[in-house]
Amino acid sequence: MNNFLAINPLDLPSVTLLEKHKLPQLPAIYFAIAESGEILYIGRSINIANRWLRHHRYSELKEIGNVRIAWLSCSDESLLPQIEEAMIKHFLPCLNNTLVKQSKTKVDKPYVDKLIKIIRQARGSISQRAFGKLLGVSPTAVQLWEKGESIPDTRNLAQIAERAGYTMEELLHYLGLKQTSETSDVNQIIKQIKVMPLSEVAKIAQATAARFADVAESSSNEAKAS
Secondary structure (H helix, E strand, C coil), rough: CCCHCCCCCHCCCEEEEHHHHCCCCCCEEEEEEECCCCCEEEEECCCCCHHHCCCHHHHHHHHHCCCCEEEECCCCCHHHHHHHHHHHHHHCCCCCEEECCCEEECCCCCCCCCCCHHHHHHHEEEEEHHHHHCCCCHHHHHHHHHHCCCCEEEHHHHHHHHHCCCCCCHHHHHHCCCCCCHHHHHHHHHHHHHHHHHHHHHHHHHHHHHHHHHHHEEEEEEHHHH
């Protein structure tokens, strides 16, 4: 595994984002790389050509501009999850562990300004780099959160809430989200995450993030109707 971490993604074969149709049909770890050389996103697929036919980050990466997709082929598909997890921990790509950005400007959610305030409260006087290291994300991810251009996933929200002196339930209440059965589901999933194998955490976090978004959308719609 350490041999993989010694690889420089900038030295791997790559295509531009607009040339994604040229990606090979093979199992691989893929890297979305900014023009500056920053690793923006890391993922895995047993067929990266098919994966990028409709990738959930495509529009977001296209908006950034001049992004390349590099890949590290892996003949043993069973190793892909372990390699991906190790690569994410090593490179801390800014878009991993964040919800997909839905617009070209600030995320249009009624709770974003309050969330930004909570994130800054949780960070306190330490730098964005130091705060990101505590949470296991890149400083760029923290910067995007504090600009309202992306939203932390549920795992990071739980950490932010704790550092700001809130329970997850109190945080949702402060953000103006209704305390419904969905809120209880979020708390239950967070408890499960603490005892689950690392290989399952990503699946749970993604499902929880989707539920959080559903709760927020419902609250926003009710506010507009009132």
